[in-house]
Amino acid sequence: MATNHLKTTPRRFKQLVHNTKQTTTPPTNRQNPSDQKKQTSKETTKTIKQTYQKDHLNAQYLQQIISSYTRQKITIPQQTIQEALLNLSYAHTPSKQKRRTP
Numbered sequence: 001m002a003t004n005h006l007k008t009t010p011r012r013f014k015q016l017v018h019n020t021k022q023t024t025t026p027p028t029n030r031q032n033p034s035d036q037k038k039q040t041s042k043e044t045t046k047t048i049k050q051t052y053q054k055d056h057l058n059a060q061y062l063q064q065i066i067s068s069y070t071r072q073k074i075t076i077p078q079q080t081i082q083e084a085l086l087n088l089s090y091a092h093t094p095s096k097q098k099r100r101t102p
Contacts, residue, residue, distance in 0.1 A: 040080055040083070040084055044074075044076060044080070044084070045084050045087075045088075047066060047070070047074070047076070048062065048066070048076070048081055048084045048085065048088075049084075049088060051065055051066055052085065052088075052090055058091070059078045059079075059081040059082040059085060059091070060078055062081050062085075063075075063076060063077070063078045063081055066081075
C-alpha cells in the first residue's frame with residue numbers, strides 16, 4: 001500500500017526504510033534538476049524538418065547527413081532527431097511486439 005502511494009517498487013521501499021533507520025533522516029527526492037528532459041531548440045527542430053523534407057530518411061541517416069553537411073558541424077543525437085520526427089508526425093512509434101520468424 002505504501003509503495004503504491006510513493007510510486008516506488010517494494011524493493012526500493014525497503015531500501016528507503018533501511019536507510020532511514022540507519023541515518024535517522026527522512027529520504028529526499030532522488031530526481032536532480034539536471035535529470036529533467038531538455039527541450040529541443042527551434043533551430044534544431046527547423047534543421048531536422050528541412051533535412052527530412054529534403055531526403056525523407058530515418059533518424060539514423062538524418063544524424064549523419066546533418067553532421068556532415070551543416071556549416072557549423074552540429075551533432076544532434078539520434079534520439080533527439082527521433083523525438084522531433086515524432087512531434088512533427090513524420091515518424092511513428094514502432095510496436096513493441098517482436099516479429100515472429102517463420
